Amino acid sequence: MAEYSKLARGKFTSTGGAQIVNLPFQPDYVELFNFTAAGTAITGAAAQNKVPHAWWDAYMGQGTAMEEVYVGATPSVLQYDTVAANGISTFAAGQLLQFGPTLTVTVLSKNSPAAVTTATNHGLTSGDVVIFEGLFETSTTGMPQINGIPFTVTVTGLTTFTIPWNTNQSNYTAISVGTTGTPRVKKVLYPYLYFPGQTFISAITTGATTTIDTTSAHNFVVGQEVAFRIPSQWGTVQLNSLPNLLTPGSPVYGYVIAVTDYNTVVVNIDSSAYSSFTSNPTVASVPGLSYPQIVAVGDVNTGGVSISSGSVLYPAPQYSPIGTTLVSTINGPAIKGAFVNNTSQGFIVGIGAGTLATSSILAGTAGDLIIWHAYLHDYSNP
Amino acid sequence: MSITTTGNLGPMILQSLAPAMLYVPTPTMNYITVCDKVSMPTNGGTTCRFMRPRALVPPTIQLGNSGIDPPAQVPQRDIIDAQMAFFGTGCIINEQVILQDQEGVLAWVSERLAVAMRQAEDLILRDYIVSAASEINAGGGSNGFNPTNLGMSDFSLVATTLDTNNAYKFMSGIEGMDRFGTGPVRSAYFMLSSTELQSDFDSLVGSGFLNQWNYPTNASALPSEFGSAFNIRVLTSSEAPVARNAAINNVGVSNDVYYNTVLGKQAVTHIDQDGYSMNLIYRDPYYSGMLAQNATLAVKFAQAQAITQDTAIRNLLCTRLSNLGV
Numbered sequence: 001m002a003e004y005s006k007l008a009r010g011k012f013t014s015t016g017g018a019q020i021v022n023l024p025f026q027p028d029y030v031e032l033f034n035f036t037a038a039g040t041a042i043t044g045a046a047a048q049n050k051v052p053h054a055w056w057d058a059y060m061g062q063g064t065a066m067e068e069v070y071v072g073a074t075p076s077v078l079q080y081d082t083v084a085a086n087g088i089s090t091f092a093a094g095q096l097l098q099f100g101p102t103l104t105v106t107v108l109s110k111n112s113p114a115a116v117t118t119a120t121n122h123g124l125t126s127g128d129v130v131i132f133e134g135l136f137e138t139s140t141t142g143m144p145q146i147n148g149i150p151f152t153v154t155v156t157g158l159t160t161f162t163i164p165w166n167t168n169q170s171n172y173t174a175i176s177v178g179t180t181g182t183p184r185v186k187k188v189l190y191p192y193l194y195f196p197g198q199t200f201i202s203a204i205t206t207g208a209t210t211t212i213d214t215t216s217a218h219n220f221v222v223g224q225e226v227a228f229r230i231p232s233q234w235g236t237v238q239l240n241s242l243p244n245l246l247t248p249g250s251p252v253y254g255y256v257i258a259v260t261d262y263n264t265v266v267v268n269i270d271s272s273a274y275s276s277f278t279s280n281p282t283v284a285s286v287p288g289l290s291y292p293q294i295v296a297v298g299d300v301n302t303g304g305v306s307i308s309s310g311s312v313l314y315p316a317p318q319y320s321p322i323g324t325t326l327v328s329t330i331n332g333p334a335i336k337g338a339f340v341n342n343t344s345q346g347f348i349v350g351i352g353a354g355t356l357a358t359s360s361i362l363a364g365t366a367g368d369l370i371i372w373h374a375y376l377h378d379y380s381n382p
Numbered sequence: 383m384s385i386t387t388t389g390n391l392g393p394m395i396l397q398s399l400a401p402a403m404l405y406v407p408t409p410t411m412n413y414i415t416v417c418d419k420v421s422m423p424t425n426g427g428t429t430c431r432f433m434r435p436r437a438l439v440p441p442t443i444q445l446g447n448s449g450i451d452p453p454a455q456v457p458q459r460d461i462i463d464a465q466m467a468f469f470g471t472g473c474i475i476n477e478q479v480i481l482q483d484q485e486g487v488l489a490w491v492s493e494r495l496a497v498a499m500r501q502a503e504d505l506i507l508r509d510y511i512v513s514a515a516s517e518i519n520a521g522g523g524s525n526g527f528n529p530t531n532l533g534m535s536d537f538s539l540v541a542t543t544l545d546t547n548n549a550y551k552f553m554s555g556i557e558g559m560d561r562f563g564t565g566p567v568r569s570a571y572f573m574l575s576s577t578e579l580q581s582d583f584d585s586l587v588g589s590g591f592l593n594q595w596n597y598p599t600n601a602s603a604l605p606s607e608f609g610s611a612f613n614i615r616v617l618t619s620s621e622a623p624v625a626r627n628a629a630i631n632n633v634g635v636s637n638d639v640y641y642n643t644v645l646g647k648q649a650v651t652h653i654d655q656d657g658y659s660m661n662l663i664y665r666d667p668y669y670s671g672m673l674a675q676n677a678t679l680a681v682k683f684a685q686a687q688a689i690t691q692d693t694a695i696r697n698l699l700c701t702r703l704s705n706l707g708v
Contacts, residue, residue: 095505095509096513097509131628133629133636134630134632139632144528147630193509194509196514197514227516227692242693246439247438249437250437251547287528288522288528288529289519290517290519290521293517295515295516295692297460297462297692298462299461299462334428334465335429338429339463339686339688341510343506
């Protein structure tokens with residue numbers, strides 16, 4: 001019987017990282033076939049710990065999986081194994097302000113970009129967004145200036161990552177082991193449910209055009225109309241849109257003329273004569289410190305996302321979590337730069353390792369062709 | 383003498399259904415209340431477009447006596463686009479439930495679906511505003527967190543910001559009356575806050591916060607209105623956005639961060655498509671399998687949203703003065 005069951009299938013090419021699969025439902029059973037791994041010669045070191053077949057049922061619990069994994073060198077043989085963490089899980093990205101587990105920060109260096117070390121494995125993927133809390137070295141020193149700001153991470157190791165902020169400045173003191181504060185970090189689970197929106201600014205390069213760096217993905221497109229909110233501690237207050245002295249009451253906006261990457265855009269405002277931006281506020285200023293922001297207020301576009309190789313004829317709006325990577329939403333087509341809803345649900349294939357074959361990776365290695373089947377059953381007992 | 387008790391002659395049917403259903407705790411839906419409403423036409427594509435003209439430069443320079451016209455101005459406008467999205471949910475109810483259950487299951491499930499839909503509209507608007515409106519951290523409080531708890535200066539700062547931006551207020555002022563304990567109320571914007579902050583508002587009463595019951599007349603007060611401060615009237619709801627434990631101070635104590643949305647008229651617009659804002663769909667069991675066992679009840683709606691006056695909205699972030707103790 002399958003009157004109300006939901007069945008879906010698809011494929012993706014592994015990036016070596018976690019893979020999000022959007023569906024119109026949250027499955028209770030997922031099966032993966034790594035076609036590339038299955039076709040790899042089963043002898044030799046390269047074949048070891050490849051996972052040609054894995055599956056997950058909701059009865060196993062979120063973030064787990066069972067897998068068949070190649071073990072042994074010559075010849076490799078298939079062995080059953082389990083994945084205890086970062087396996088397969090479902091998600092319902094429908095509401096904001098949800099966070100992952102809180103992790104202790106042991107090191108936050110004075111660098112640009114700032115480098116972070118966590119006490120335990122962070123489980124993050126490049127492009128994830130985090131916020132920090134309690135970044136005090138002592139009660140009066142540390143880096144509390146960046147508490148609460150959402151940062152996109154670039155993962156550099158199991159317990160390390162970097163964030164796009166220059167902490168190598170006079171008012172920042174490094175967080176290190178033995179710090180008397182309680183520095184913590186946690187993942188923002190669904191940072192881009194609605195876009196474009198408001199984003200914090202990490203740097204501004206003034207000139208004939210103005211280049212803006214943001215702390216997380218701006219998700220702007222060329223033609224986006226933007227406004228600025230720059231509190232006085234941060235310098236470039238002339239970008240603020242009100243009041244316009246020439247026409248009192250009329251806001252001044254800029255337009256994005258180039259998108260460099262996920263956190264850099266160029267705006268058509270001549271800021272040559274404007275004050276320099278500084279990201280070096282004092283620790284003493286922190287209670288009540290507001291952050292510099294760039295806000296989407298409109299667009300001048302008339303068409304949607306352009307067709308590209310492999311895309312549908314009328315592609316959905318896209319967002320860019322990191323680099324120049326573009327991720328399509330589940331929507332139909334829309335004007336580029338429109339306010340869109342990016343809520344979604346489905347399942348995630350994690351980068352968990354086997355309990356026995358500890359160097360296996362469920363999500364495969366970069367380039368692997370992975371075919372998936374997902375089900376939501378009519379009837380479960382119990 | 384033997385006494386017949388319910389121990390040896392109990393009623394044949396032990397329970398009786400009370401005549402009225404109990405209420406379902408439901409948050410006040412403030413976000414949908416304060417939004418502008420626009421209906422996108424049928425066959426209108428996927429995206430709703432708004433146009434706002436820009437002001438022309440006022441001609442404050444005299445013409446003189448040259449007889450030469452001044453240069454013409456080029457009118458400009460801002461364009462705001464919002465993409466429509468569709469939502470829905472439903473229940474599959476076996477006919478045995480409908481036949482055998484004592485109360486009208488289809489009636490109350492219909493009601494719950496309708497409330498779920500309205501709540502979804504409100505939550506979507508809430509989260510959209512969190513992601514798209516610019517933020518000001520409260521600094522007028524004394525708790526040492528960033529943001530601090532709300533102080534009166536925070537109300538003043540946000541009201542001043544919106545006034546300077548020439549935002550339109552929602553409410554006219556309430557003139558003072560000769561009634562004991564009351565005070566006049568300014569013309570006001572709305573601030574959408576959490577019920578968890580009500581004790582903080584109470585602590586500001588002596589500093590200038592006016593409880594709703596201290597208005598000269600509360601004829602214009604909304605049901606969820608808690609009070610006012612300067613040019614802001616505060617509406618509270620338990621579903622207002624809050625980031626739990628998102629702030630830790632310099633002695634390791636954590637606090638929740640609340641998003642208080644302060645806005646004027648037309649700041650946010652809620653868009654439906656051709657009245658597609660509420661479809662209650664009932665399909666009787668006839669459509670279900672060869673034995674026609676299951677009925678379905680569902681709702682669906684279309685919604686887009688846009689910040690249509692970005693200068694007339696701010697999220698004022700704050701923490702609490704003290705722990706809730708709940």
